[in-house]
Amino acid sequence: MLDAITPVILTYNEAPNLKRTLDQLGWAKQILIIDSFSQDATLEIANRYPQVRLLQRQFDTHARQWNYGLEQVDTEWVLSLDADYVLSEPLIQEMAQLSEKTPLDAFAIPFHYCVFGRPLRGTLLPPRVALFRKAVSTYIDDGHTQLLTVRGTTGALQAHIFHDDRKPLARWVWAQQRYVDLEVEKLQSTSWSDLSWGDRIRQTRVLGPLVILFYCLFLKQALLDGRAGWYYTFQRVFFEIWLSIKLIETDTQGGSLQASPPRLA
Numbered sequence: 001m002l003d004a005i006t007p008v009i010l011t012y013n014e015a016p017n018l019k020r021t022l023d024q025l026g027w028a029k030q031i032l033i034i035d036s037f038s039q040d041a042t043l044e045i046a047n048r049y050p051q052v053r054l055l056q057r058q059f060d061t062h063a064r065q066w067n068y069g070l071e072q073v074d075t076e077w078v079l080s081l082d083a084d085y086v087l088s089e090p091l092i093q094e095m096a097q098l099s100e101k102t103p104l105d106a107f108a109i110p111f112h113y114c115v116f117g118r119p120l121r122g123t124l125l126p127p128r129v130a131l132f133r134k135a136v137s138t139y140i141d142d143g144h145t146q147l148l149t150v151r152g153t154t155g156a157l158q159a160h161i162f163h164d165d166r167k168p169l170a171r172w173v174w175a176q177q178r179y180v181d182l183e184v185e186k187l188q189s190t191s192w193s194d195l196s197w198g199d200r201i202r203q204t205r206v207l208g209p210l211v212i213l214f215y216c217l218f219l220k221q222a223l224l225d226g227r228a229g230w231y232y233t234f235q236r237v238f239f240e241i242w243l244s245i246k247l248i249e250t251d252t253q254g255g256s257l258q259a260s261p262p263r264l265a
Contacts, residue, residue: 001077001095001096001097001098001099001100002027002028002092002095002096003029003075004075004076004077004100005028005075005077005078005079005095005131006028006029006030006031006032006073006074006075006077006078006079007025007028007031007032007078007079007080007081008031008032008033008034008066008069008070008073008078008079008080008081009021009031009032009033009034009081009082009083010033010034010035010036010062010065010066010069010082010083011033011034011035011036011038011042011046011083012035012036012037012038012042012059013038013039013040013042013167013171014038014040014042014083014084014167015038015040015041015042015045016166016167016168017083017084017164017165017166017167018042018045018046018083019045020086020164020166021081021083021084021085021086021087022045022046022049022052024086024087024092025049025051025087027092027096028051029051030051030052030053030074030075031049031051031052031053032052032053032055032069032072032073033046033052033053033054033055034055034056034057034065034066034068034069034072035054035055035056035057036056036057036058036059036065037056037058042083053072055069055072061141061146062139062141062145062146063139063140063141063146063147066080066139066146067138067139070134070137070138070139073134075134076100076133076134076135077131077132077133077134078131078132078133078134078137079095079130079131080130080132080148081130081161082163084163084164084165084166084167085130085161085162085163085164086161086162086164087161087162088112088159088160088161088162090158090159090160091109091157091159091160091161093159094157094158094159095131095157102155103153104152104153104154104155105132105133105136105137105150105151105152105153105154106129106131106132106133106136106137106148106150106152106153106154106155107129107130107131107132107154107155107156107157108127108128108129108130108154108155108156108157109127109128109129109130109131109156109157109159109160109161110127110156110157110158110159110160110161111123111125111127111128111160111161111162111163112160112161112162112163113125113163113232114162114163114164114165115225115228115229115231115232116227116228116231117164117166118225118228119162120220120222120225120228120229120232121220121221121222121224121225121229122219122220122221122222123163123220123232124212124215124216124220124236125163127156129148129150129154130161131157132148132150133150133152136150136151136152137149137150137151142186143179143182143183143185143186144178144179144180144182144183144186145179172235176238176239176242177242179239180239180242180243180246181246183202183243184243184246184247184250186199187199187202187203187247188250202240202243202244202247203247205244205247205248205251206244208240208243208244209237209240209241209244212233212236212237212240213233213237216229216232216233216236216237217229217233
């Protein structure tokens with residue numbers, strides 16, 4: 001099955017991460033990288049790997065960037081990866097054992113989130129559909145990220161991907177500003193009935209940060225991961241606080257969210 005899979009990676013200034021990701025893709029005949037005109041050593045690192053095909057496209061949205069990448073793939077199957085996704089050896093073995101005649105059209109893969117290179121006991125990341133047939137799959141934008149739609153049946157793999165982002169904290173903060181704006185836009189344009197329970201909690205402007213703090217520390221056991229667990233928790237709470245501030249700012253500037261629920265006093 002591995003011969004029928006093309007890994008596709010989106011990059012922008014991913015020098016701290018890319019080598020570790022590419023080192024685990026030695027089995028791939030071709031690796032497609034869609035770069036958004038990186039200004040660090042990303043291109044230099046990518047060009048060290050002979051199976052990498054490197055294309056550049058100005059970034060507009062995640063969905064358009066991914067769909068452009070899918071158009072360039074020649075194989076039946078695609079493995080979509082962020083530049084900080086590192087495949088585990090058991091996952092590579094599991095994909096190798098898949099039959100090309102499988103009746104399934106896509107597979108969800110679980111994650112182990114890493115902080116400072118250390119896997120945490122649990123994270124907010126659900127399994128993601130990352131291995132799929134190109135012919136029946138399309139990306140659409142969903143808030144600050146993208147959502148893959150598959151016109152077919154989806155299964156699940158057991159082995160995991162390591163999510164191991166080593167970029168500086170300043171880069172993470174820089175990205176959050178855009179992500180918050182996109183999430184606010186999503187909340188403004190989505191009716192209450194169509195929102196997930198997580199987004200409904202965010203709509204209260206108050207509960208989001210508190211729920212995430214409890215969820216990370218206790219339900220996901222980050223409290224047991226020491227400094228790495230607190231770091232991860234504070235990142236997630238920081239994002240939720242920022243989002244709440246932006247929602248309140250929208251209220252005071254005369255903006256309104258469609259079908260907003262009653263807010264806490």
